[in-house]
Every structure is written in structure tokens, then in C-alpha cells.
Amino acid sequence: MSAAALAALIRERQPCVVLTGAGVSTESGIPDFRSATGIWADIDPFEVASLPAFRRDPERVWRFYRERLDVLRDANPNAAHVALAELEERGLVQAVVTQNIDLLHTRAGSQDVVEVHGSIRSAQCPGCLWTEQADAVLAQLEARPTPTCPRCGEVLKPGVVLFGELLPAAAMERATQLARGARLVLVVGSSLEVWPVAGLPLEARAFAIVNRGPTALDEHALLKIDAGAGETLSAVLDAL
């Protein structure tokens, strides 16, 4: 019933832009951050994933990040990623703005993906802005604890946004424009706790939410479905 209601909203309120968070990838075996079983339940993000930590102890940050890379590169897109790619293919989703760094939307076939927290695709040199692709970074990590810039020798920074770091300006600008132009922002698998991305639905004329558990904006949503992303989006596709 609620999937049918969401399908009707998507059909009626074009353009529709999707905003995804960790909950869209948990069904791919990728742990989220903030739930009771999430990554930050055991580890302090400011020790392993913040800009000050990277400056103080890049080896520790890379140790943590390399473990994540191994998990993320072994994961595969799930029914939710596939359904969102199919919705774009049918012209019912304009773009996917994602907080996820795992590349699973792209691997599922989504064409227009805006990565507002960066991605595991590459690492960057803070000195000369060289971009090193993930395969080359992993090859370096086989030989030493931190990868370095082949051009200037500085320690590379993971291509994901660290705590204390600004979001990539071009991606955030594009995400904001997409939200402002949308007649529906569909939030999937995000508890909308991490700003400024959590504010994007408020830029749109209306939004709907698919998420297990409450979000910060439930009472303002046109529709809230408290269920898993894969099952819900598959049902929405069937209803369209």
C-alpha cells in the first residue's frame, strides 16, 4: 500500500531527485555508522577518520581506511541500487545524490550520481592535488603503511570527506541545485543527521522518506515508509 503511494508520488511529482545514505548499502553487507551495530559504536571517528587525526597520525587513518576499502570493494549492489538505476533509466529519477562512498550506485548502472562525501575511487595529494586511483593506492599499501604522491612525495589523503573537512564544493552546489529544482526529493536509507546534506530535502518543494527507524525530518515528509530500501524500492518499481 505505501509502496503504491510512493510510486504515485514519483509519477506525479517530477522531477524527482534521490538522496541516499548508509541504509541503502547495509543490504550489501556494508555496516552503517550510527546504529547500535554501526562502525562508530566501537570506534571514535575523530581518532581514525578526521582531518586532525590524518595530520597527526596518517598511518592510523590509512590502517582504518584500508580495512574499509577491502569491505567496500568486495560488496555488490543490492536490490535498492538496482531499482534506483532502473528508475533513472525509465526517466523517473533525475539524479542520485549520495552520502555513500562505496560506488555501488554507479556499479548498479546509475548514470548521474553526485557523491557529496567523496568516494573510494581515488586518493588525493593535499600538496599538489594529484589524484591517485584506488588500485595504485592499494598497490602502494602493500609496500608501506601510507601511500605517497608520485609527483611530490606527500602522504596521500583518502578520497572521502573526513570529519572536520569541508564537503566538495562543486558536488554540494550541484546537489543543492538539484534539490531546489525537484518537485520530490526521495530520501532513502538516511536518518538525516549529518549536515549539511541532511538539509537538502528542505531545499525541495516536497520530500518522501524510506528509512528503517525515525529520521530528523519525518514530520515534514509527504510520506514516510519505515522499511528496508531494497524491498520497498522493488515494490515501488512493480507498482509503477
Ligand SMILES: [Zn+2]
Ligand atoms: Zn603531490
